[in-house]
Amino acid sequence: MIRLYVRKRLHGPGGDFLLDVELEVSDAEFLLIFGPSGAGKTTLLRIIAGLEKPDEGYLEVDGEVWHDSKRGINLPPQKRDVGFVFQDYALFPNMTVAENIAYGMKRKDPQKVLELLRLAKMEALKDRKPSELSGGQKQRVALLRATAREPKLLLLDEPLSALDQETAIALRDEIKAFQRKYRIPTFMVSHSIEDVLRLADRVLRIENGRIKAFGTPREVLFSREWSPKFSLTGVLLEKVCVDVACILSIAVGSELVQVVVDKKTAQELSVGDTLLVSTKAFVPVVKKLHSPHLNT
Incomplete structure (x- = not known):
């Protein structure tokens, strides 16, 4: 012990x-x-x-x-x-x-x-x-x-x-x-x-x-407040916003994944951030795990 x-x-x-x-x-x-x-x-x-x-x-x-x-x-x-x-x-x-x-x-x-x-x-x-x-x-x-x-x-x-x-x-x-x-x-x-x-x-x-x-x-x-059907981590490479939505290009290992999120979510994210992407009832959820801009 x-x-x-x-x-x-x-x-x-x-x-x-x-x-x-x-x-x-x-x-x-x-x-x-x-x-x-x-x-x-x-x-x-x-x-x-x-x-x-x-x-x-x-x-x-x-x-x-x-x-x-x-x-x-x-x-x-x-x-x-x-x-x-x-x-x-x-x-x-x-x-x-x-x-x-x-x-x-x-x-x-x-x-x-x-x-x-x-x-x-x-x-x-x-x-x-x-x-x-x-x-x-x-x-x-x-x-x-x-x-x-x-x-x-x-x-x-x-x-x-x-x-x-x-x-x-x-x-x-x-x-x-x-x-x-x-x-x-x-x-x-x-x-x-x-x-x-x-x-x-x-x-x-x-x-x-x-x-x-x-x-x-x-x-x-996978707590009650955040219970995804799937999840993966990756690094944000690019963020392109059009009207009320933004397209995030995320590197996951050797693969590139693109996710559409609302502008409010995208505003909190910067290129280089490590993200956790998951789904709730087939709706993608993006959560920032850490940002290189905050590293000492």
């Missing part, structure tokens, strides 16, 4: 706000932390890892207290049993794939390294350096390295955001398979609806540092 309580004053696009999160997560659960940019998602991961300190908080993992602001307990990162996968892979360029995976293992075990490589179908690449790998292969190595530590908690910070759609689909399956096989409680930050639906046991939706929803993917995404 993981018990977490965090309060920390942050500065975002709209000014100062308070990250205020309290939750409990059961063993081997995959929790996906979802929400707009600047909501405090990555900061929450860094606090759990000990890379940042909350203004006030408590963190207990598997019966061990890692942080308690009232008692002055704050274990440093090296004493927290976590595996952290960063967006930029953070591999050691001078080490081979096998050496990167073995780095940080509590007990050096070449057979365990080979077992992990076989599971990821990367055994033939064990002697290569990171510079010789594709983006998807680097992310696999980062995931294997974090798993090889046999951590009490696995933290993933948007691990698929820099990958193409085809690679991301394959890696989602591998992440889920590894997490299930090794039964490691996992917290993952993502903006992707696909990640929510394919990976999460439960979803924590955060906006401006506050919990807006916490539950299963369907409970969070």
Whole structure:
């Protein structure tokens, strides 16, 4: 069981706000932390890892207290049993794939390294350096390295955001398979609806540092107030308005989708926004998830 309580004053696009999160997560659960940019998602991961300190908080993992602001307990990162996968892979360029995976293992075990490589179908690449790998292969190595530590908690910070759609689909399956096989409680930050639906046991939706929803993917995404028949995410490429309606051209993966909306809805949208498109009784509904114009 993981018990977490965090309060920390942050500065975002709209000014100062308070990250205020309290939750409990059961063993081997995959929790996906979802929400707009600047909501405090990555900061929450860094606090759990000990890379940042909350203004006030408590963190207990598997019966061990890692942080308690009232008692002055704050274990440093090296004493927290976590595996952290960063967006930029953070591999050691001078080490081979096998050496990167073995780095940080509590007990050096070449057979365990080979077992992990076989599971990821990367055994033939064990002697290569990171510079010789594709983006998807680097992310696999980062995931294997974090798993090889046999951590009490696995933290993933948007691990698929820099990958193409085809690679991301394959890696989602591998992440889920590894997490299930090794039964490691996992917290993952993502903006992707696909990640929510394919990976999460439960979803924590955060906006401006506050919990807006916490539950299963369907409970969070398909609430009573917004219950779509289908949904997809994409980036707004073009907006053309004629009379009272506007045509939105939206990139969804490698496909282009066009949706007609009223002018009032279109006025709130800008080229580059990430949109969620769904239907209510066969009427398209467009909802902005986040905007690059608000990123820090």
